[in-house]
Structure formats: C-alpha cells, structure tokens
Amino acid sequence: MHHNIAALIVAAGRGTRAGGDLPKQWRELAGRSVLEHTLDAFRRAGIKRIILVIHPDDREKANRLVAPDVTLVNGGDTRVTSVRAALESLVTDAPQHVLIHDGARPLVSASVINDVRDALRHAEGAAPALPVVDALWRGTDGHVAAAVPRAGLFRAQTPQGFGFSFILQAHRAYEGEAADDVEIARAAGMEIVMTPGCEDNIKLTYQADFDRAERLITHRQERDMDIRLGNGYDVHRFGPGDGCWLCGIKVPHNRALQGHSDADVGMHALTDAIYGALAEGDIGRHFPPSDPQWKGADSRIFLRHAVELMRERGFRLNNCDVTLVCEHPKIGPHARAMQAELAEIMGCEVHRVSVKATTSERLGFTGREEGIAAIATACLGRNAGDT
Numbered sequence: 001m002h003h004n005i006a007a008l009i010v011a012a013g014r015g016t017r018a019g020g021d022l023p024k025q026w027r028e029l030a031g032r033s034v035l036e037h038t039l040d041a042f043r044r045a046g047i048k049r050i051i052l053v054i055h056p057d058d059r060e061k062a063n064r065l066v067a068p069d070v071t072l073v074n075g076g077d078t079r080v081t082s083v084r085a086a087l088e089s090l091v092t093d094a095p096q097h098v099l100i101h102d103g104a105r106p107l108v109s110a111s112v113i114n115d116v117r118d119a120l121r122h123a124e125g126a127a128p129a130l131p132v133v134d135a136l137w138r139g140t141d142g143h144v145a146a147a148v149p150r151a152g153l154f155r156a157q158t159p160q161g162f163g164f165s166f167i168l169q170a171h172r173a174y175e176g177e178a179a180d181d182v183e184i185a186r187a188a189g190m191e192i193v194m195t196p197g198c199e200d201n202i203k204l205t206y207q208a209d210f211d212r213a214e215r216l217i218t219h220r221q222e223r224d225m226d227i228r229l230g231n232g233y234d235v236h237r238f239g240p241g242d243g244c245w246l247c248g249i250k251v252p253h254n255r256a257l258q259g260h261s262d263a264d265v266g267m268h269a270l271t272d273a274i275y276g277a278l279a280e281g282d283i284g285r286h287f288p289p290s291d292p293q294w295k296g297a298d299s300r301i302f303l304r305h306a307v308e309l310m311r312e313r314g315f316r317l318n319n320c321d322v323t324l325v326c327e328h329p330k331i332g333p334h335a336r337a338m339q340a341e342l343a344e345i346m347g348c349e350v351h352r353v354s355v356k357a358t359t360s361e362r363l364g365f366t367g368r369e370e371g372i373a374a375i376a377t378a379c380l381g382r383n384a385g386d387t
C-alpha cells in the first residue's frame with residue numbers, strides 16, 4: 001500500500017523511570033508486550049516496512065517480533081543515536097519518507113499516523129502535537145515561583161515524519177542531545193507542520209502510565225465489541241422493459257422492475273440493512289418518494305449515503321449478505337459482478353459482500369413472476385485503531 005514509507009520504531013532505551021523487572025517496551029500491557037501493540041498500530045495504518053531499533057541485550061526477545069515487515073537494528077546509548085542507527089541502516093534501500101516513533105507509545109491511532117503521512121505530501125516534515133491547555137508555572141522548592149504564558153505552546157508526540165534524505169542529512173550534521181527528531185530537523189532548517197495529536201497517544205514513562213494505558217485498552221476493546229446488525233427487505237413489481245437493475249448491474253430480461261427510483265431491489269434492501277444497523281430508519285426516511293428529485297434516481301446515491309452515515313458514526317462494514325428472490329432472471333451468472341459493484345460503491349473488499357439468489361418454488365408473487373423480493377443483512381463493526 002505505502003511501500004515508499006518506513007516506520008522507525010525506537011525501542012533501545014532502558015526505561016529507568018518506569019522501573020519494573022524489564023525495560024518498559026518489553027513489559028506486558030493487556031496481555032501483549034508494549035512493542036507488539038506498537039507494531040500492530042502501524043500495521044493497522046497500512047505501513048508495510050518497519051525498522052525496530054533495539055538494545056543488543058534484548059535481541060533474543062526481539063527475534064520473536066521479526067516478520068516479513070519487521071527488521072531489527074541495534075540502537076545506541078541515546079534516543080538520537082538510536083534513530084541515527086536506523087536511518088543509516090536504510091541508506092542502501094532508501095524509502096522516500098520515514099515515520100520515527102517511540103516504541104513506548106503503543107496507543108498511537110491509525111488516524112494520528114495517517115495525518116502525519118498525509119501531511120508529508122506537501123511538507124518536509126510533520127509531527128503530531130496537542131496544545132497546552134492547563135496553566136503553566138515555574139516552581140521552586142515546592143512553591144509556585146512564576147506563571148509561564150502557555151499561548152502558542154504545544155506538547156510534542158510521535159510519529160514524526162520526514163523526507164528520508166532530509167532527515168538523514170540533518171542527523172549526520174547534528175551533534176549533541178535532542179528531545180526529538182523535530183529538534184534535529186529544525187536545526188537543519190526544515191519546516192515542520194503540526195498535525196493533530198491525540199490524548200490517548202501517551203508515552204509510557206512512569207508506572208502510572210501503564211495503569212492508564214491498561215484502562216484505555218480495556219475501553220477500546222469494549223468499544224470494538226460494539227457490533228451492529230441490520231436487516232432490509234424490499235419488493236418491486238415487474239413492468240414493461242428490457243432488463244432489471246439488480247445490485248448495481250443491469251441484468252437483461254424481458255421485463256423491468258417498476259419503482260420511483262431505478263427500482264434496484266437488492267441495493268435497496270442492502271441500504272435499508274445499513275440504515276437498520278445504525279437505527280436510522282430506511283431509504284424512505286432519507287429520500288422520501290414524495291420528493292420528485294428522486295424519481296428515476298440511481299440507487300447508488302442511497303447506498304453511498306448509508307455508507308457515509310456509517311463512517312460518520314465510526315463504523316465500518318464487516319460483511320453483508322443479499323438474497324434476491326425470483327424465478328427469472330437467473331442471478332448466478334451475474335452474482336460476482338454484483339458483489340464487485342457493491343464493494344466498489346461501499347469502498348470495501350469484495351470478500352465482505354455476498355450476493356445470492358433463490359426461487360420461491362413458484363409459490364407466491366415471486367413464484368408467479370409478478371416481481372422480485374430481496375432481503376439483506378449488514379454487520380457493522382467499530383473502526384479499528386481509531387480513538
């Protein structure tokens with residue numbers, strides 16, 4: 001997907017402030033190591049190349065994380081030298097961009113990563129930040145010594161993204177310590193754009209941060225279990241014509257389906273199933289048949305609207321299943337094209353979309369070929385990786 005970008009995940013520190021038996025990035029968080037959470041966050045964002053920077057003492061543990069998308073590199077004594085080691089390791093097969101991230105920030109969301117990556121289309125560098133909202137003081141000996149103006153102050157997060165060759169040169173030219181790579185990039189004259197940070201993208205620094213991260217992960221897991229099901233049912237009668245619109249495909253037939261719109265009975269049932277899963281009524285509520293503007297309308301408009309609503313509410317389509325009930329036309333030869341068309345409209349993978357058909361054994365209105373009925377089920381899940 002994004003082969004020309006690599007994530008450098010720095011994890012060579014010793015985590016002295018967090019304490020514990022193991023360096024913090026190797027400790028368990030909600031059943032998995034911190035680094036496993038961090039690697040998965042980048043995979044969810046579609047990153048295919050990850051350089052994991054480790055301490056040589058952790059090689060044995062780290063070998064378990066090696067995968068086709070993960071390469072190990074030994075870090076240095078400071079964060080700066082660890083990043084530098086990772087950058088140098090990429091020189092022979094350089095990506096266009098790099099995202100440099102603390103292994104100790106396992107809760108980074110796909111949207112934080114993607115906002116940085118998107119900003120790199122126009123910027124030399126980009127990094128997530130949050131404005132300081134609390135009042136700031138300077139303190140001495142446990143007393144407030146002065147108020148510090150907070151206007152224009154931001155809290156820096158990672159991943160910090162850069163053009164690879166720019167940041168490599170900046171690191172090579174830099175001497176001494178730096179809190180992060182933005183500092184190094186700015187010292188080399190690079191312009192850095194700020195992108196939205198996220199309160200959940202915490203860096204595990206002290207023990208209390210582990211407790212907070214556990215709570216956030218539990219909350220995410222509960223949210224991810226929020227699965228919504230909806231069903232839809234629709235019928236259209238036959239009238240004169242030379243084919244029927246069914247699931248976005250014009251199927252040749254000696255008749256056509258009649259309706260206010262293009263009468264795509266399958267797409268209507270599916271649209272209603274999505275509205276149903278969101279408890280948002282049905283097509284008639286969003287596109288009233290009394291409104292002349294929907295006369296003869298392309299039913300894709302309805303389905304796209306339901307999908308937009310689904311995304312706005314933070315859901316994605318897990319899968320859907322449409323059954324067309326008719327004697328004729330025969331659906332089998334067109335089912336795959338219908339699945340592909342529906343998947344295209346909904347912006348999802350085709351394996352999430354099923355279209356099938358049955359006859360009603362010549363019974364009832366479908367059996368007498370007076371019309372076609374369709375039933376659909378849609379299953380929605382929460383958008384993974386987003387907070």
Ligand SMILES: Nc1ccn([C@@H]2O[C@H](COP(=O)(O)OP(=O)(O)OP(=O)(O)O)[C@@H](O)[C@H]2O)c(=O)n1
Pocket residue numbers: 010011012013014015016017018025053075076077078079080082083101102103104105203204205
């Ligand atoms: N020599 C170092 C030092 C730090 N880091 C990484 O940089 C990130 C941010 O650093 P920090 O939170 O300061 O981690 P530690 O140095 O491990 O923590 P501490 O200062 O408490 O020892 C961490 O993912 C850490 O593993 C690194 O790769 N190499």
Ligand SMILES: C[C@](O)(CO)[C@H](O)COP(=O)(O)O
Pocket residue numbers: 079102155156157158179180181203205
């Ligand atoms: C890079 C960083 O995460 C930006 O907030 C941070 O500076 C690194 O951690 P440290 O605690 O400053 O070492």
